[in-house]
Amino acid sequence: MSRQKNTAGARLFAVRQDVSPRARAVLTALAFALPLLMWSAVSYTPFIWHPYVLVEDPGDTTVAGKYDYVREGQRVELAEFEGRNRELAAAGKQLATGERANPIYLPAPHEVARAFVTAFGTEPQRRGDQWLHESLWHSCQIIFWGFIYSAMLGVPIGVLCGSLSFFSRLVEPFVDFVRYMPAPVFGALAVAILGLKDEPKITIIFIGTFFQMVLVVSNTTRQLDGALIEAAQTLGAKNRQLLARVVVPGILPNLYRDMRILIGWAWTYLVVAELIGEKSGISAFIYQQQRYRNFENVYAAIAMIGLIGLFTDQILAFIGRFLFPWENERPRFFYRIQRLFGGAREGGSDTQAQAQARVAVKAEASR
Amino acid sequence: MTGATHFELPDYHEQSPPVRERFAQLDARPVVMRVDHLGKTFLGAQGEVQALGDIEFDVRRGEFISVIGPSGCGKSTLIRILAGLDYPTEGAVMLDGEPVIGPGADRGMVFQGYTLFPWLTVEKNVMFGLKMKGVKRREAREQARHWLEVVGLSGFAGHYPKQLSGGMKQRVAIARALANQPRILLMDEPFGALDAQTRAHMQAHLLKIWRDLDVTILFITHDLDEAVYLSDRIVAMGTGPGHVQEMIEVPVERPRSPEQFLSGPFLATKKRLEELIHPRTEEMRALEA
Numbered sequence: 001m002s003r004q005k006n007t008a009g010a011r012l013f014a015v016r017q018d019v020s021p022r023a024r025a026v027l028t029a030l031a032f033a034l035p036l037l038m039w040s041a042v043s044y045t046p047f048i049w050h051p052y053v054l055v056e057d058p059g060d061t062t063v064a065g066k067y068d069y070v071r072e073g074q075r076v077e078l079a080e081f082e083g084r085n086r087e088l089a090a091a092g093k094q095l096a097t098g099e100r101a102n103p104i105y106l107p108a109p110h111e112v113a114r115a116f117v118t119a120f121g122t123e124p125q126r127r128g129d130q131w132l133h134e135s136l137w138h139s140c141q142i143i144f145w146g147f148i149y150s151a152m153l154g155v156p157i158g159v160l161c162g163s164l165s166f167f168s169r170l171v172e173p174f175v176d177f178v179r180y181m182p183a184p185v186f187g188a189l190a191v192a193i194l195g196l197k198d199e200p201k202i203t204i205i206f207i208g209t210f211f212q213m214v215l216v217v218s219n220t221t222r223q224l225d226g227a228l229i230e231a232a233q234t235l236g237a238k239n240r241q242l243l244a245r246v247v248v249p250g251i252l253p254n255l256y257r258d259m260r261i262l263i264g265w266a267w268t269y270l271v272v273a274e275l276i277g278e279k280s281g282i283s284a285f286i287y288q289q290q291r292y293r294n295f296e297n298v299y300a301a302i303a304m305i306g307l308i309g310l311f312t313d314q315i316l317a318f319i320g321r322f323l324f325p326w327e328n329e330r331p332r333f334f335y336r337i338q339r340l341f342g343g344a345r346e347g348g349s350d351t352q353a354q355a356q357a358r359v360a361v362k363a364e365a366s367r
Numbered sequence: 368m369t370g371a372t373h374f375e376l377p378d379y380h381e382q383s384p385p386v387r388e389r390f391a392q393l394d395a396r397p398v399v400m401r402v403d404h405l406g407k408t409f410l411g412a413q414g415e416v417q418a419l420g421d422i423e424f425d426v427r428r429g430e431f432i433s434v435i436g437p438s439g440c441g442k443s444t445l446i447r448i449l450a451g452l453d454y455p456t457e458g459a460v461m462l463d464g465e466p467v468i469g470p471g472a473d474r475g476m477v478f479q480g481y482t483l484f485p486w487l488t489v490e491k492n493v494m495f496g497l498k499m500k501g502v503k504r505r506e507a508r509e510q511a512r513h514w515l516e517v518v519g520l521s522g523f524a525g526h527y528p529k530q531l532s533g534g535m536k537q538r539v540a541i542a543r544a545l546a547n548q549p550r551i552l553l554m555d556e557p558f559g560a561l562d563a564q565t566r567a568h569m570q571a572h573l574l575k576i577w578r579d580l581d582v583t584i585l586f587i588t589h590d591l592d593e594a595v596y597l598s599d600r601i602v603a604m605g606t607g608p609g610h611v612q613e614m615i616e617v618p619v620e621r622p623r624s625p626e627q628f629l630s631g632p633f634l635a636t637k638k639r640l641e642e643l644i645h646p647r648t649e650e651m652r653a654l655e656a
């Protein structure tokens with residue numbers, strides 16, 4: 001019994017061994033629950049941190065003193081609040097009351113959660129400003145176009161650099177040089193050339209991802225097993241066929257993985273891009289809310305960016321499982337759906353040969 | 368040799384009438400591939416390394432020829448040059464009288480490692496060469512089906528390589544190479560990574576394919592039994608730099624079967640190869656004493 005416990009515990013911390021599916025689910029939940037728990041603890045437990053006092057009743061405001069500026073609704077430091085109460089006590093007047101509070105820039109989880117919902121329903125403060133969902137949609141479009149343009153150019157160039165020494169020598173030194181320049185430094189230039197609207201913003205996203213993309217894609221291309229190319233050559237494939245029929249399909253799964261990572265990269269340039277020229281999108285919303293000191297809205301907006309990123313990545317990961325059937329087993333429900341639509345003969349009962357194959361593969365794996 | 372041999376082995380030069388007739392027939396056939404004073408020197412980081420010396424032999428149509436030699440003697444280098452994947456620094460390779468200048472569909476190649484295209488199904492892998500030639504999809508599929516039948520994998524057309532065992536992968540690789548109907552099939556230790564049982568099965572299978580289709584095969588191995596069992600002739604290579612020590616005509620009658628492993632001609636040939644490929648060194652003699 002105790003031995004079993006030991007092995008289960010040992011497995012949790014074994015190097016290069018995946019934990020059990022159940023532990024995996026629990027850990028994933030904890031990944032979000034732990035930060036949330038810490039945040040709640042700081043927000044809802046008055047004796048943890050809470051360096052301020054939110055004044056409910058300032059007591060007798062007629063008493064003069066060093067701290068007589070304390071008024072109802074103010075967020076004052078604990079020392080100031082206690083100083084005021086000493087003054088009031090010395091004068092024998094009514095004391096001030098209030099609750100311990102955190103700084104305004106740290107709203108509690110429920111406030112952010114509420115802001116998350118109400119932010120969408122809050123009318124734009126100025127005429128002509130965008131609603132939150134419009135801002136978000138605008139941001140997504142900037143990312144999308146910046147990334148698409150970057151991929152349309154970056155992927156072919158990267159593949160060429162990875163397969164042909166000629167392109168690698170011609171392109172990569174300059175790309176290496178530019179990629180060390182932070183994309184934002186091109187902001188002013190982009191505005192001067194392209195105006196105040198979306199074009200310079202898309203350009204910043206493009207610059208931020210394109211140069212990295214060329215290098216990442218050319219590296220991925222180089223990692224393709226050279227033996228596959230040689231095999232294709234002995235089968236009669238020539239240059240262009242090698243590229244189209246061997247190199248590209250051969251790197252496709254890794255290319256897809258690269259693109260998922262690079263989209264994340266594009267998001268990191270979003271705020272810079274949106275604050276140049278005419279401020280726009282979610283960044284403009286955050287900028288504005290921070291100026292009004294609506295920090296719960298700021299947090300809600302930041303969380304939205306995170307959620308959109310996570311959501312896109314999960315969707316892309318999910319789609320990826322269908323795109324490359326030679327890499328991963330298809331998800332089990334895929335076969336169920338296939339069977340529903342009459343693919344029963346292929347997906348359902350095995351032919352004898354297929355059963356044999358399975359046995360052979362198992363035997364090989366157990367070796 | 369010290370130690371008692373309990374029975375007399377025949378001379379490996381002795382050929383029974385059917386064997387002699389077989390070689391007479393082979394000699395009358397045209398030369399498919401001529402390896403003409405081939406040499407290869409690599410220019411490495413530590414200067415020049417001569418991998419191959421003066422290699423010379425002919426391969427005749429329909430013959431099964433093996434190249435055997437100790438590890439590192441340049442067998443892979445040789446076959447890569449024959450395939451056109453590398454170039455010689457001396458001499459030339461002639462295919463049907465024309466010099467080889469690069470890889471091409473007229474020489475099929477089966478590698479030691481698995482080189483099936485993982486993104487293509489078994490059937491599409493076999494169709495690959497045909498598609499490169501511009502054969503229409505339908506026609507290519509029909510031919511691929513045929514070649515899969517030849518290697519006994521008809522039931523696996525829709526599988527991906529990942530789903531196959533090592534032996535099956537090599538059979539698909541053979542079908543893929545054969546589909547181009549090459550002038551010669553080059554095989555570089557194709558069964559080297561397989562376990563003994565699968566390997567024996569593959570050898571028998573390859574012999575059957577060779578006999579049925581009358582293809583020319585150049586086969587590289589470091590396994591003596593494999594070489595004797597499969598080949599008409601064996602090129603025994605030596606190291607430093609790689610060179611041909613002897614061209615051996617295998618005196619074992621055809622059709623071959625595993626029972627012959629213990630026959631006189633088989634053992635005599637193997638003994639000769641043993642002397643050529645695994646010579647006893649002073650150190651080994653000292654250890655044996």
Ligand SMILES: Nc1ncnc2c1ncn2[C@@H]1O[C@H](COP(=O)(O)OP(=O)(O)O)[C@@H](O)[C@H]1O
Pocket residue numbers: 409410411416418436437438439440441442443444445
């Ligand atoms: N690309 C290369 N550059 C330098 N030396 C090489 C290269 N390829 C092979 N060699 C050398 O040539 C010799 C023969 O290698 P190889 O043909 O692989 O032998 P085998 O296949 O008989 O084991 C080895 O000594 C190896 O180090």
Ligand SMILES: [Mg+2]
Pocket residue numbers: 442443556
């Ligand atoms: Mg080798």
